[in-house]
Amino acid sequence: MSTLGIVKRNITRADPVAVEKLGRFGVATLHEAMGRLGLMKPYLRPVYRGARLCGTAVTVLLQPGDNWMMHVAAEQIQPGDVVVAACTTENEDGFFGDLLATSFQARGARGLVIDGGVRDVDELERMGFPVFSKAIHAKGTIKATLGSVNVTVVCAGAIVHPGDVVVADVDGVVVVPAAQAQAVADAAEKRESFEGEKRAKLASGVLGLDMYKMREPLAAAGLKYID
Amino acid sequence: MSTLGIVKRNITRADPVAVEKLGRFGVATLHEAMGRLGLMKPYLRPVYRGARLCGTAVTVLLQPGDNWMMHVAAEQIQPGDVVVAACTTENEDGFFGDLLATSFQARGARGLVIDGGVRDVDELERMGFPVFSKAIHAKGTIKATLGSVNVTVVCAGAIVHPGDVVVADVDGVVVVPAAQAQAVADAAEKRESFEGEKRAKLASGVLGLDMYKMREPLAAAGLKYID
Amino acid sequence: MSTLGIVKRNITRADPVAVEKLGRFGVATLHEAMGRLGLMKPYLRPVYRGARLCGTAVTVLLQPGDNWMMHVAAEQIQPGDVVVAACTTENEDGFFGDLLATSFQARGARGLVIDGGVRDVDELERMGFPVFSKAIHAKGTIKATLGSVNVTVVCAGAIVHPGDVVVADVDGVVVVPAAQAQAVADAAEKRESFEGEKRAKLASGVLGLDMYKMREPLAAAGLKYID
Amino acid sequence: MSTLGIVKRNITRADPVAVEKLGRFGVATLHEAMGRLGLMKPYLRPVYRGARLCGTAVTVLLQPGDNWMMHVAAEQIQPGDVVVAACTTENEDGFFGDLLATSFQARGARGLVIDGGVRDVDELERMGFPVFSKAIHAKGTIKATLGSVNVTVVCAGAIVHPGDVVVADVDGVVVVPAAQAQAVADAAEKRESFEGEKRAKLASGVLGLDMYKMREPLAAAGLKYID
Amino acid sequence: MSTLGIVKRNITRADPVAVEKLGRFGVATLHEAMGRLGLMKPYLRPVYRGARLCGTAVTVLLQPGDNWMMHVAAEQIQPGDVVVAACTTENEDGFFGDLLATSFQARGARGLVIDGGVRDVDELERMGFPVFSKAIHAKGTIKATLGSVNVTVVCAGAIVHPGDVVVADVDGVVVVPAAQAQAVADAAEKRESFEGEKRAKLASGVLGLDMYKMREPLAAAGLKYID
């Protein structure tokens, strides 16, 4: 009945071409392109300025104070993957540090998104291994209880299936279901193509009120100007 | 009965000379000069290192998940203004991003203080558009419900009247009522003029205990030294 | 019955040689070397990037909104000390700024750890005076009520005795009891000596599963691989 | 420049007839009648089940850890008043207990709303003195620093002027400006008169979709039913 | 690409016999019977003492400050259902009150679990309509933006599919996937059948150390008794 104690080896990763294309866009744009869905909660923050990642999810379900499954996950990493770690309860211990980062990086991982804590932040920055976490915490963890690898998890409020695309930058973390990767990338591209023109208009002093034709609906809604 | 659905066009802005003078001082100094009042809550943080702003407030009252009034506010901005955005409830969605920043900047705005979330943080830094917010969140917003512009608002615990001076730096955000702008600037100047001498004394090893003549009141309060 | 209103002048500081040695290690390593104990809660954060400190604790027990005891503490600082400030209740006011930092630095202090707020953060960075705090807050404090100096305090969840060693970096803050300073430093050294080899193996692609011989205990615990 | 150290004796209280009428309605209804404004933040909670109050505000601005102004406020209380206590910073100490409650009750106060902590909760319940607070905390306070009485304050995110009507029940706390008391009471009455009929219809199985004629706008917005 | 704007009418509800059986057990027992999975986060609390519910999930995805979809959901309720409401972002407004409760109850709903706020708490208790929420908040909501009904949602950290069984009591809220309902109910029954004997032993003074045979593994782990 439980999804604990399981490692799924064969997962269907999103198409690499679509993943690369998704990596060209910011998280805010991708979230809009998905119809304003797919975001993790904003308490996940990059552990160093400039961190940014895009890749296919290898998921981990951790137990509180225990990072055993991180080592199990390492073996499942393929180049281009991002590890997404959830926990069976709220816990901010330092599940991850420079040794695991070295191992993940050696396997080709592009970063980590974790609904928990990490440590060795200076080393992570030096290594160029991007991490988005709930906390920075030196607290060490044990290796005693089974969780799972590559099961569906909820990480910071978002559902992540193994193989989904995860993109993270300073604005947040977004999950794109593997099957929608190409369509979302295309929608993002279209969306962004409109932005340059809008930006230029706004920069020239045109108001959004006029550019988006808002004056009429605002008046219809009852907006009153007073002096 | 409601203050929703209103845009006040003519507001009385603090005297520009006083505003410029206020801009020379740090937030901590200004807050002291006001008798230790006027601070917003410390959960407002600069979205990038080095952000700093000083200007006259154009206020916005937002609805949760809705940034329609930001566009209405844009039209009310005059050079030297700072937009101060409150919300009718607690909400950390990304009400503001690089397009609105482009528009605000084109109108002459000096920055944004918002009791909510913003996105496109890297672009905001590149543009040099300072923002102090409660959260960084990629979550997009809609344009469906009226709030107000240039009404009195409570932003992060502080009352802000349109035209008040708002100063923000790494230490926080302070609101100086328009009518007190010159007096507070003068008090801050006086206060700061004393600080150099104090700093020099303390740097030379003189103790605050002696400089501030605290030994006697401490003894009177019953302080006991033991070995 | 109370420990308020007391200043202890003669405290037993940890051996300076051990302190210097402790300063060579990161907080995560030291916490592991102590058997995974001694950490303060992770809400304490450096007020500027790159802050790091190691020294012997001069402790202060503050009252809410009152930094009188900071001035009393200044006199008790000896070169190599770190001030550790607790409060009788939760309070995030700005108990500390550049003037006190100037005084502390003149006395030879190596930094401050405070379960409360501080201000003048830009100046602290310019001075190179490292501070780890719960909040950044411009809110000023008064000088009216007695606390204590050099009594045992609880700071961010950790017990600190005057003279204990406090080490802080980006990963957190750890307290090493004075009597254990040398032993913890030695244990940290030993621990770190193993890390280089482990890192090299992991970097070469060896898995933690194999390096730590985890496959058998994982199987014994019931881990199942599925396709 | 400061509003600290001031006690305003003559305040204009809302019309008692309107106050009594406001007291007949729940907080949710009053907030709706005001156009969905005037609520304090929901972290304010009744300290005992069944607490409920309605009265005119005597405001207090406290300093952290200091309840001196509560005694000053007691003298300003008239029968039918509610004390509304704000603080110059966030602080959850126990500013108020059974002795002050005895004094306030003797003066005719109908309760307390406080953006801070209180204690002696069992006694408050026995006395029938309703309190809505941010915290329950046994922590005692001192009497050392001036705040103010009957100045405009921000309490739990809402602006309160002395004399405004404050109504609190299990759903929250709402502030009705004195000048709007009668109009809001009338609007609430009208609103409530519609509710009985609506409730009866819904209880009989009529759907809100039909009663509020939502099907058409939902379809226009693009809602799709699938099987 | 989006799951917004959708109402799924035909959902597969868990077997009613299994649902009734699940309703006989406490949340803690059911969570254990599922292998320690399925719990929502503990910030969800009953809005009145004694609230308890068990039923099949009709799910709702709300927009911040908007309860339009609640009315759409009402039509999809069948007797024995529990409405589970998630939101596209964090928002504690009062999405639900006594009118909607009347409608839901008329449709046969057994209660509501909502990752947001509710109001009219006294009426909900009088009606005997159990609600588990993140907040109690009088703040009203609008009807302007589409969400969805009967899509998979994340509510308070747990995945809920329409038709899953949701059980809530004072200890928390647990989700049992529809397909596992009978098996979990059986496992809970077995688990509970052991508890009576254990309880009797412990009540008689037998120690868990002996009943669970922990002394040997504790010694093996290195536990030391000192005097």
Place this chain on the structure above:
Amino acid sequence: MSTLGIVKRNITRADPVAVEKLGRFGVATLHEAMGRLGLMKPYLRPVYRGARLCGTAVTVLLQPGDNWMMHVAAEQIQPGDVVVAACTTENEDGFFGDLLATSFQARGARGLVIDGGVRDVDELERMGFPVFSKAIHAKGTIKATLGSVNVTVVCAGAIVHPGDVVVADVDGVVVVPAAQAQAVADAAEKRESFEGEKRAKLASGVLGLDMYKMREPLAAAGLKYID
């Protein structure tokens, strides 16, 4: 170097006569009698209305998600003890439920204070076993890692030595060091003897301003009455 993996069997409990006397006073009174020290943080709350306890501390240091040490602690309980449970990190799992409560009660324990979560709250109330906790959470825990019993712990911000007296009621939790038990009880008695007279005066309408002779110091501090 570590205090993990230790059970201290012989502890010095506070004098039972003093403990009984302490049990007659409320937490607020005891905290005042100690010079306003000794309180745990106010996030600890009784799990049912009316819970109250007083006894000598048997301390437990737990690991996150692990309640093994609770069983070890049970054996160390003597009639009149209260178990005080801390954790090596922040964790709100349900470390304690009705089975452990049955065991603790059989050993003569008077209740539990825990910086974590508990479950089976309805049963705890039925058993009359008072618990003060940080959270109510159905989440089960494992038995895998050693903590300690009867070492000094920090629980919710307060230092607790085994044998200290712990008193808890609706206002909070206070720790009285064993050696001070009699003196604090006496001071509380003296303090309370004054309260009746004060209460009577205040009830008769005498103001605290006059009873405590505050008018002069308020004027000296600069308080201004305006009309």
